[in-house]
Amino acid sequence: MATELTILQWTEILLDENVTKDLDIAIFQGLYSFDGQKAPASQIGLLLGYTGKNTSSPLNLEIGRYAKRIAEHYEINFTERSTRKFKYWDLFFNGWDEEPFFIWQLRPELKEALEETGLTGEEQYPEEIPIDEQTTLTEGLKRTILVNTYERNPKARQKCIEHWKPVCYVCEFDFEKKYGDLGKGFIHVHHLVPVSDIGRTYQVDPINDLRPVCPNCHAMLHKTNPPFKIEELKIKIKHL
Template sequence: MYSFQDHKAYASQIALILETTHPPLNLEIGRYAKRIAEVYDINFTVRNTEKYKFWDLFFNGWDEGNKFIWQLRPELIEALIETDLTGEEIYPEEISEEYTEELFEGIKRTITVNSYERNSKARQLCVKHWKAICAVCSFDFEKTYGEIGKGFIHVHHLTPVSQIGKTYQVDPINDLIPVCPNCHSMLHKQEPPLTIDELKSLLKTTNGNNSSR
């Protein structure tokens, strides 16, 4: 939840990343809240049906279209940051958005990797399915660098960030693809980014021209 834009999402999004469905996720949230309530004196919000809304111990919630949005409470966001439990994995060249608000053209270029790409579970599911091999150039870090390169790879979002709405449901397998840092940079050399096939074709053409010299 922390990785989503503004720390908000609907339950089916979180359930997809956790490889479960909405009902079991709701039950698990309730179990956690009840366990905490056994230790601390907590007054839960009461529904019209006189049942407690245990989820609001963790989230603020509201309707958005036909979906119900959860957003992490500010106190929980602060606690996750302080305890280093945000779940984010950011490599040195993948700069967080808060550090890229002001970049001067011609002085520095960078890739801002969006929250879906940084989400550790989404990354894990993507790499588990596609393997830690670049989808463009087939580079395998483990084969080249040995144990230190095992599992290392970037993930690239196939849907341009500009097309992602507030209630966008990320699919780690169909929306994310593993790429090496070099190819990741090349994909983002233009806006909108090159497609995987476009960069593969460009790479093939370039290598073909070089080999014929």
């Protein structure tokens, strides 16, 4: 029996609505949106709107159901735990502990199948500096871009903007009011926690850690290292 699925098999599975549900695609898209397609499992649960102490629990339940649905069509030898239970997530992800989190990373074959089927959910934000330009930047600017890996994450952005609305948290500029439909929903997202304070593994809370800001205020927040606090920039604006 096979222990891994091929790209072709994953493509068939992803396109089979009887096997792959919307939640399964949402889990994969959430993970794909992170650099290296890896993140704490609980982070993906948080981005999908789950709350509580363990936001990965609903995902683990669904992944188990999903693996069993796949096993009805493909012969799979699931990895057995010492407790004689199976690691169902092992079919989809590489996984390891980085205290206090458990990290998931999309398996390469699944990643390629998502790309081939156009199901990555990836979005581009041309107004922001691409992450892959990190190596050409100075050390100070690299720190800004590392913060932007969360700021640019489409799932985190969506949650942040849904909560705070697409209005600048600093100067209250509203692109839709100024530009009409052209500006509807347009905004940058700023990370409140300086990158120097972020550990090796970090879980972002889109509502508590991120704020919508206009491009001008975003640039001004990052004029210093560490960045200005939002309240500091608000005070500067008021005294002009």
